[in-house]
Amino acid sequence: MRKLALFVSGGIFLGSFALWGVVLRTAGSATAVDIAAPCTATAAETPQKHIVVRLSHYTDDLHAASMAVGFAKTLQERGQKVTLMLTLEGVRLADVRAPQDLKWGRGDEIGKAYDGFRQAGGEVIVCPHCAAAAGIDEKSLRPGARFGKQGNDLVDVLIAADKVIDF
Numbered sequence: 001m002r003k004l005a006l007f008v009s010g011g012i013f014l015g016s017f018a019l020w021g022v023v024l025r026t027a028g029s030a031t032a033v034d035i036a037a038p039c040t041a042t043a044a045e046t047p048q049k050h051i052v053v054r055l056s057h058y059t060d061d062l063h064a065a066s067m068a069v070g071f072a073k074t075l076q077e078r079g080q081k082v083t084l085m086l087t088l089e090g091v092r093l094a095d096v097r098a099p100q101d102l103k104w105g106r107g108d109e110i111g112k113a114y115d116g117f118r119q120a121g122g123e124v125i126v127c128p129h130c131a132a133a134a135g136i137d138e139k140s141l142r143p144g145a146r147f148g149k150q151g152n153d154l155v156d157v158l159i160a161a162d163k164v165i166d167f
Contacts, residue, residue, distance in 0.1 A: 049162040050081045055090035057167065062104040065093060068167035069110055073117040083157055084117065086145070087127040094126045094145040095136045118144040127154060 053075070055068040069084070076082040092098045093114060100111025118124065124145040126136070131147060141147070148154045158164060 046079070048079055048081055050083070050160060051075055052083045052085050052157060052161040052164045054085040054087060054164060054166045055093065056088035058089050058092040058098065058110075059102065060089045062102055062110065064167040065090070065102075065110050066104040066107050066113070068165075069093070069113040069117060070107070071165060071167075072122055073113050073120060076117055076120040076122040081123075082117070083123045083125055083161070084114075085125050085127075085154065085157060087130050087154075089134075091126050091131045091134050091136055094124060094131070094142045095134070095140050096142050097140055114142075125154065125157060 053068050053072040055065060057064040057068075059065075068090075072082050072084045086094055093110070100114075101109050102111070103109045114124075124142075125148050126141065126145050128147040128150060131137075131141075138147075148157070
């Protein structure tokens with residue numbers, strides 16, 4: 001029996017393996033063995049989880065912002081309970097004064113993905129401390145986004161989460 005050890009740096013890649021499956025080839029012998037780990041679970045078979053996608057970037061890293069909002073939207077559309085937590089520079093995504101037509105590479109506009117996430121029932125929570133530092137107040141907050149309450153609100157969301165994905 002052949003054993004395979006896989007070491008992954010960072011949880012994102014491990015999550016990708018679980019979502020899309022992975023084919024690995026063992027090396028070091030004359031008879032290599034293919035090991036396939038296809039994703040066989042469907043959204044209907046998977047129990048709902050509360051997933052927090054924490055985004056700490058927007059205009060300073062459009063790739064990260066695009067990935068975070070895209071993941072959040074897809075997870076929400078697949079029946080999960082998703083909270084998009086905006087911190088640091090990520091709070092700018094919730095600012096109506098910020099450009100909403102930005103995109104990374106050939107992907108969709110991040111603002112449209114955000115709107116799709118919200119329309120699918122996703123929750124957006126904004127760090128009030130980070131928002132204040134960025135000059136964002138209630139009047140400049142995008143529809144559907146809310147400030148975390150002062151105190152432990154953001155911490156409580158993280159504690160209650162089944163999974164946290166960080167961008």
